[in-house]
Amino acid sequence: MEIAYTLERPVRLSLRLHIRGFTVLLGESGVGKTSLLKAVAGLLPARGEPFGGLPAERRPVGYLPQHFALFPHLRAWQNVAFPLVRWPRTQRRERALGYLAQMGIAELAERFPRELSGGQQQRVALARALAREPALLLLDEPTSALDMGTREEVFSGVLERLRALRIPTLAASHDPWLAQRADWIGVLTRGGLLQQGTPEEVFTRPASLEVARLVGFRNLFEASVGAVDGEWLWLDSPLGRLKALRPAWAQPGRRVWLGLRSEEVFTLEGEENRLRGRLLALRAQGVRWRGYLEVGGASLEFLLPRYRLEGLGLREGEEVEVRLEPRFLHLMPD
Incomplete structure (x- = not known):
């Protein structure tokens, strides 16, 4: 209908x-x-x-x-x-x-x-x-x-x-x-x-x-498209240089919005898009933990289930390494 x-x-x-x-x-x-x-x-x-x-x-x-x-x-x-x-x-x-x-x-x-x-x-x-x-x-x-x-x-x-x-x-x-x-x-x-x-x-x-804002994206950054290689591209962003899937409309030099769900920040496996930042805050929210990393002058929010937090040994003020899975980085026209 x-x-x-x-x-x-x-x-x-x-x-x-x-x-x-x-x-x-x-x-x-x-x-x-x-x-x-x-x-x-x-x-x-x-x-x-x-x-x-x-x-x-x-x-x-x-x-x-x-x-x-x-x-x-x-x-x-x-x-x-x-x-x-x-x-x-x-x-x-x-x-x-x-x-x-x-x-x-x-x-x-x-x-x-x-x-x-x-x-x-x-x-x-x-x-x-x-x-x-x-x-x-x-x-x-x-x-x-x-x-x-x-x-x-x-x-x-x-x-x-x-x-x-x-x-x-x-x-x-x-x-x-x-x-x-x-x-x-x-x-x-x-x-x-x-x-x-x-x-x-x-x-x-x-x-x-x-x-993106209506459906819960909390990590939103202005970025620009650098090199393009087939189905992939590289972004210049406040978080650093990142690899992402290329939308058909994305061309080198184009300004874009980069979005990442907070639930998809801590993907540690693999070597691409590894970032280091300082843990600014970590707060319990029921059975999950919400935290904020300072990366390159930008704030990156993450959400972790309780069972994953226990093995990471996170402490406020310390340096933390995270990996952003390229498939989870979402681009939108500026």
């Missing part, structure tokens, strides 16, 4: 986005993610396909708003039964229970929303969206009401069930954690839709500096 929509208000936005399985539209607040979802659902005036020109009640869309919008005076099954107006009253409860069962919470059918946790409320709201028998499911910030401690447990189960139902789903989110679990990602900024692709493509090969 492909979404092609143009909005004039409340934000000016025009984009064409592929929907492949569970798709995440990733972007910061204010770029138009929620407005796009509302436009596709028929809740905002817009031009586009699919469903263009249809009133909201006739669009085969299930829409889950950010705060779920459950009716507080109705039990869980009654909330789910609300869209089932074309079914006889005697069948609505049974069908509502079926949708709750798809979300794994049929036993909560008689509870009111106030008696449910945030994750349980989300599943009730999803069951209600599924009761519309949608051709497309829209989720607005589906992880925003889940704390980091329960996000993996709660939403991973929801995601499994959504994939099993095989309903194309578009989730608007600012959460990179969710985007990494998608089948397809679109990156939306104030400049429009800058990139779309698989999580591996977007998170390891961002198309621009703005996308």
Whole structure:
């Protein structure tokens, strides 16, 4: 499925986005993610396909708003039964229970929303969206009401069930954690839709500096292309002279941005791109350690799992040697 929509208000936005399985539209607040979802659902005036020109009640869309919008005076099954107006009253409860069962919470059918946790409320709201028998499911910030401690447990189960139902789903989110679990990602900024692709493509090969920052690149340096040799090139950078894979567009003398994920700094095997620097800081972050090296006047951030740190004997203020794997150095046009 492909979404092609143009909005004039409340934000000016025009984009064409592929929907492949569970798709995440990733972007910061204010770029138009929620407005796009509302436009596709028929809740905002817009031009586009699919469903263009249809009133909201006739669009085969299930829409889950950010705060779920459950009716507080109705039990869980009654909330789910609300869209089932074309079914006889005697069948609505049974069908509502079926949708709750798809979300794994049929036993909560008689509870009111106030008696449910945030994750349980989300599943009730999803069951209600599924009761519309949608051709497309829209989720607005589906992880925003889940704390980091329960996000993996709660939403991973929801995601499994959504994939099993095989309903194309578009989730608007600012959460990179969710985007990494998608089948397809679109990156939306104030400049429009800058990139779309698989999580591996977007998170390891961002198309621009703005996308790189959104997907978690912390090591970003201005550099220039030196010599070029087939599929490889050499960079003059603040870190020193480095070997990297050559993008097709890179020519000698061209200014570029060099990006490196913090998780991919400490690759010690091999002889290429070895650097020495002074360890400025080393801080525990849960089961990982975040550190900063001063290399040639530039600061290089790294992340290490706890088990790798134990054998390295790192101490603040001392010199440290690291190796940057040439395949992990990512270049973007300046």
